[in-house]
Amino acid sequence: MAIAALSSGVTGLNAAERALGNSAHAIANIGTQGFQPSQAVFQESAPAGSGxxxxxxxxxxLQVEAPSATNLAVETTNSLVYKAQFDLSAKVIQAADQNLGTLIDIRA
Structure with missing residues (x-):
């Protein structure tokens, strides 16, 4: 159980990191002509609960002379959500680590 939670927390950290990087990329290119920001899409891994x-x-x-399509308000909000997701995934890992340590101590 603790190892599955540890794995789930790690996949959450990785996903949040990639999404935060994507949002930062969009914000960095807000002044780039024709820039279309990418969208991060999250999906639960199979089997359910595994990450x-x-x-x-x-x-x-895009090869057009149009202003950037980046919406600063949306990207700022996304960044805050991804940071919270990262922090919560880190807490899952911390709890799994503590539980795993308890299991190992009991068996010793």
Whole structure:
């Protein structure tokens, strides 16, 4: 149980990190002509409860003379959500680590 929770927390950390990087990339390119931000899409891994996966969908740069399609308010909100997701995944790992340590101590 503790090892599954540890694995689930790690996949959550990785997904949050990739999503936060994607959001930072969109914010960094807010002044780039024709930039279209990508969207982070989260999906539960199979079997249920084993973690989360992420895919990044969308085009990054169109060959048009249009302003960037990045919405700063949306990307800022997304960044806060991804940071909270990262923090919660770290707490899952911490709890799993403590439980695993308790299991190992009991058996010793």
């Amino acid at each position: 989360v996966s992420i895919s990044i969908r969308g085009q990054e740069l």
